[in-house]
Amino acid sequence: MRRLITLTTLCLLLFASLGAQAQGSYKYVVKHLEHYDDKEIHYGFFFAMPVSRFSVRHSPEFLTADSAYRIQSPNRPNFRVGFVVNAFLNDRFDLRTTPSVSLMSREVQYAYPNSTRTEVRESTWLDFPVLLKYKSERRNNSRMYFLAGGSFSVETNVRRKETQGTSRLSTGTMDLAVEYGFGFEQFFEFFKFAPEIRFSHGLINLYRPTNNAAGIGINRLTTHSVSLYLNFE
Secondary structure (H helix, E strand, C coil), X not given: CHHHHHXXXXXXXXXXXXXXXXXXXXXXXXXXXXXXXXXXXXXXXXXXXXXXXXXXXXXXXXXXXCCCCEXXXXXXXXXXXXEEEEEECCCCEEEEECCEEEEEEEEEEEECCCCEEEXXXXXXXXXXXXXXXXXXXXXXXXXXXXXXXXXXXXXXXXXXXXXCCCCCCEECCEEEEEEEEEEEEEECCCCEEEEEXXXXXXXXXXXXXXXXXHHCCEEEEXXXXXXXXXXXX
């Protein structure tokens, strides 16, 4: 996840540097889509790669002999695609929603003294974020922006599996998350391209208590992800 953040940050800085060099190399630069962002509502689409995991909070039973001595959820890459609906508020702020379909896979790993077990939850999520976007002043054909807000998600087509036996970990199908991020907009002749990094932190405990071994040692599961967005508007 750190490598993804570093790589994307470097890409954003590279775009900004190229834009600054282009501005310094020419006395006159044609402004592409000069009044595009002044529209009351404009649309677009995006592709995204979320890197996601569960944040595991252990219960008091984690210290008992029946529990695994280590329970963790590693980061896993996923895929997301959706639409952009952007409403103009003023020269600095927009209201933005990015409804999407996410193909998510999260796992929980259990380590016992003599064995290990991994449970994977694969499912499709419908995401409905609502975000407030702050835009910097446009410099010819580029500018930075920041956004923050919340997202409501519903899980569908759930598929559970584990390396041994039948899945026994039970989780909820609705989530509410806080989201925030930053991006860089580059205006071209016919479209606007905006790479973006967005962070998401789930607020709802998705763990559903069970009476089997998979539930021993777990008290709370929340979602966390870092996503690279490629926006086209």
